[in-house]
Amino acid sequence: MKSRFGQTESDLAKTTIRAPFSGFIERRAVEVGDLVTAGTSCATVLEVAPLLAVGQVSEKEVSWLQIGQSVAVAMGESGGKSVTTEGVISFVARTPDPATRSYRVEARLENLSGASRVGVTARMSVPVAKEMAHLISPASLTLNADGEIGVKTVLDGGLVSFVPVSTVGEETRGLWVTGLPGTAVVITVGHQEVVPGQVVDVRIAEGAV
Template identity: 40%
Template sequence: MLALLWLLTGSNDDEAAEPTSAAESQPSLIPNVQVRDMDAQGVRRSLTINGVTEPDRSVAIASETSGRVQELLKSAGDQVADGEVIARLDPRDLNAQLRTARANLEQARLEYEGAQRLGNQGLQNRSQLAAAEAGYQSAQAQMEALELALRDTQIRAPFAGVLESLNLEVGTFVSPGQSVAEVYDYDPMRVVGQVPETDVTFLQAGQSATVELVTGEQLIGELTFVGTVANPATRTFKVEISVPSSPKNLAGATAKATIMLAEQSGHYVSPALLNISDEGQLGLKTVGRNNHVEFTPVTIVRSDTGGVWVTGLPSRARLIVVGQGFVNAGDVVNPVAVGDSNLASGQ
């Protein structure tokens, strides 16, 4: 009886021990992830604009009168000052006509002054006085017209710049309105480009820009114009950047402008940590309240060889840096903190 009782007692102990041992050996269903607490920092986003160079202004000079080219004072490519004479046309008999007109004006002036004196004495009626005045005004108008015609025989630069082309040769005949030269003003020079509709709201006139020309030269410029009407084909807006004159001025050459935008609050992370949601949004996975995984959409504002600056995260975020590929938004995780580092790197 004692032996039977002992056997029965030993069997119950083994059965009672089995559930306890199985419970202890069952693994936890909550996954571990490594996290890093990250604080937001100030970052300035840069916007790169590809464009072409243009002169500040340009004009095609047209002849004001007809005549034969008598003298060329400038050549294509020369610098010209404001109002400087580029070429002269043959004045023909304009100088002789002008001398006659001056003599006629002097005679008409004397007759008009004499008529005024006689009128004051009552010896000249109003009709005679008016006729003398009309003769004087006519002589003056004729002389001014001849002086203008003589000035028109001198083809001048309308402003300071570069004489880009000169379509004249000594002895050729030009007509009124005929284009004879082109002058380009490169001081300042402009860089004209297009920006996407998503970026145009960050721009405003007066912002500083760094411009790199096709020659490799870098110039500091200023944003002077931001368009308000989009190109219907590309949905982009025209912008203009003014830069100082370059030693080698080129119109229509490729240029790249970089504009630093206003400072924003962002986080610097490794590109490997970025995820794409089922909706196609770019974001990062963080651990929120009650250790739940959260997916936060972010926007890349700046990048370099070491990482990317993103905005969209809260000021302080617990970023999942290891294991983010095995958990989804809403999952409960066991966060394990990792050491501090300047850059959160994904694995």
Template identity: 30%
Template sequence: MLLRRMLIMLGVVLLVVLALAASKGLSIYREIQMFSAPQPAISVSAAKAVEQPWQTRLPAIGTLKAIQGVDLTVEVGGTVREMLFNSGEQVSLKQPLLQMDSDVEQASLGTAQAELGLARVEFERGRSLVNRQSISKSEFDRLSASLQKANASVAQLQALLAKKRILAPFAGTIGIRQVEVGDYLSSGTIIATLQDLSKLHVDFFLPEQAVPKLVLGERVRLSVAAYPDESFEGAITAINPKVEDSTRNVQVRAMLDNPDGKLLPGMFANLQVLLAEQPVRVVVPETAITYTLYGNSVYVIEEQAAEGDTPAQLQVQRRFVETGERRRGQVVILKGLQAGEQVVTAGQLKLDNGAHVAIVDAPLEPSAE
């Protein structure tokens, strides 16, 4: 009786152990099946590398200058009697801008003109007398010298009077005046700045290696911080015939129109020289490039052939490339990628070599500028 009970208990325990082992085995089998099952494809965006003409450009920074611009000064000292312009207005060529007190000079000029009249009368009288040999030739020479001296004195005072009246040397926009009526001005005092804003120069420097590529008349495109969404175009007008010893750069000057007067002298300009050559380059969206310390790379999408019951799939391979110039969201690939190959443009952080992918949107084709 006791033996039968023990056998029954052993049988029950054995059945429980077998049930637990079967359950555990089934669980392990399911986990193995789950890990061995193919991973779902990773969703990415993609675009094809395309060949297109890519205009070569030389970047530089420069400073805008007026085609004509001066700080107006006085050449002789004196007191301001009359201001003949308003700050910021447009002035024309030879327009009077400032009149200084000239009473003393006017009085001196009157005296000099009276002496000139007397010297002229005496000279004419002496000419008639010398012809009749009534006076000596030396006396006539003295009268001629006196006439010349009187003429010079009048011309000198007239020139001094002209310097008391400041005229615009060219047409343009005059700045804020720095003096007022009644101020005493010494020689060299600045009264205002005058700038011709119809055209502007932009001076910039390029490395000496760029000299063979530069040609007079090449287009230049620039932008300024005041108008970040606008670009302005000009043309190269001069190339300095000397390379700077300290920097090994050559100075270049371009000219551009400024019909609306938006650009002002002294503005800082970011510019690009648009070279004539337009070689065909392989171009991809800039978002396709992964930048690292070890080099730049892209994920190239390749089609994996079907195997047995497994359908054809897309997988990626990481490939290091040599990049060139970047412009407006596009980047030139100099080495490592062929036109027509498809690259991942979004979702690279989820990828590794051999990962299966699915393209979720239409390819983003690079747009030519």
């Protein structure tokens, strides 16, 4: 009798279904009154704390990142109001994607309130070491005899010089490049017509990139 009573208690306890983790019910597969048996899917529960923000970075950018680094993640930028959440980098790939040659990066977001949703577009911003950069027009870029990308500048006395540069960012106004001195006179018009060592007359154009 005791054994049967114990079995009844056990069966009754199993009528309360509990998920092994906290989360939100995304989809309910059964309704009140439906017959369920062991193995029946009753609901889809989403675990949204923590969340993972996943992105790709270039070969140059991956060297700036490390596990544990702070990151700001802006979510919902593709439409509506953007929400920014703080997180930490939890994974940085050591090998690139064979197709894109970029490296996978994951950031862990606590999301304890559950306010951030799964699957939204996100932008990760990671503070890195500062470096001086100049905003220039892409049309100013040229190649030297060795195939290096750079710009032609004018030194004191009108002497033309070639300066190799590296692109570190871009926006609608132009490209951000490094490699130039703090102040530089960049040839933006006619740079294909002059060569390093040539002396030229300069006319400065204001208000343009």
